[in-house]
Amino acid sequence: MPSFLSLSENHLKQLKEDGVIILPSIIPSDIINDIRKDTLSWYKNISFNNRISSFIIGNNQWIDHVGLCSSKALKLVLDTDLIKFLKKYFNSDISLGTISIQKKIFSENGIPLHSDLGNGLSIFIYLTKPDKKFGITEFVKRSHLCTIDNSSITKNKIDDATYIDLSKSPFSDKDIIKTHGGIGTVVIFHRSIWHRLPKFTEPGREIIMIRYSNTESSSNDHLVKNSFLNLLSSIQKEVFLENESNKNAPSLSKLGSNLDKPDPYKIPDWKMMLYFMRYKLFSKARS
Numbered sequence: 001m002p003s004f005l006s007l008s009e010n011h012l013k014q015l016k017e018d019g020v021i022i023l024p025s026i027i028p029s030d031i032i033n034d035i036r037k038d039t040l041s042w043y044k045n046i047s048f049n050n051r052i053s054s055f056i057i058g059n060n061q062w063i064d065h066v067g068l069c070s071s072k073a074l075k076l077v078l079d080t081d082l083i084k085f086l087k088k089y090f091n092s093d094i095s096l097g098t099i100s101i102q103k104k105i106f107s108e109n110g111i112p113l114h115s116d117l118g119n120g121l122s123i124f125i126y127l128t129k130p131d132k133k134f135g136i137t138e139f140v141k142r143s144h145l146c147t148i149d150n151s152s153i154t155k156n157k158i159d160d161a162t163y164i165d166l167s168k169s170p171f172s173d174k175d176i177i178k179t180h181g182g183i184g185t186v187v188i189f190h191r192s193i194w195h196r197l198p199k200f201t202e203p204g205r206e207i208i209m210i211r212y213s214n215t216e217s218s219s220n221d222h223l224v225k226n227s228f229l230n231l232l233s234s235i236q237k238e239v240f241l242e243n244e245s246n247k248n249a250p251s252l253s254k255l256g257s258n259l260d261k262p263d264p265y266k267i268p269d270w271k272m273m274l275y276f277m278r279y280k281l282f283s284k285a286r287s
């Protein structure tokens, strides 16, 4: 069965009410295997990364230009049934804001409870089995509708995520849902929902991370191979490439610390060097 055909009105309702839906093992394993094959040669060449996660959650490998790496991944995230579902959710035309593939190469202390802020949706597609050892995301159901008092926000507030101590939060029911399922599990969540990634002990988790929104929010200026583009339908191309916002994010960013970002993102050269050495010497997940 095509990947997202089972998305229903019930899922739509649940996503609106709870702010999150989990679709265990919904993507067929042959598609996941093909995508993982496409990523192998990329991982061989990607070193440690220059992104926020270097600072907050240790090192990951990221494939930022999925449009150059995997036509299968591109077709999957632009699946016609998924597009139909998302158009209904947003009640408008939609735009693929960002797409990347992330591989975790160390165990981590995780990410504390936070909201990514904004009105769009994030989608995680698990290319490996979601598992406590490898890291599974947890969500506080319905918390996308809560406003948080400034006094309960923890100090490390940065501009696109806000952290909070669960014990001080206003989430009275604290109804937490954990990602579950096998390879090919999909999680769709409202970007403002409160979520966290508890400490995990094994490197190796691989996920596709996607952000979708209406066409008025800014999207990446995606890089894509012509041969991949030719495989897409006109509706898929629209969702991938067209965006009414005049604020497209650039496609290419330079390696190293993001010096033009606010303080928490400024990673000194010596720290980047340490991350690099740690990656070279100790990463067990390198292929």
Ligand SMILES: O=C(O)CCC(=O)C(=O)O
Residues within 6 Å of the ligand: 111, 116, 135, 136, 137, 161, 195, 196, 197
């Ligand atoms: O990797 C995860 O499970 C969560 C990541 C996350 O919440 C984030 O990057 O904002």
Ligand SMILES: [Fe+2]
Residues within 6 Å of the ligand: 114, 115, 116, 195
């Ligand atoms: Fe997050």
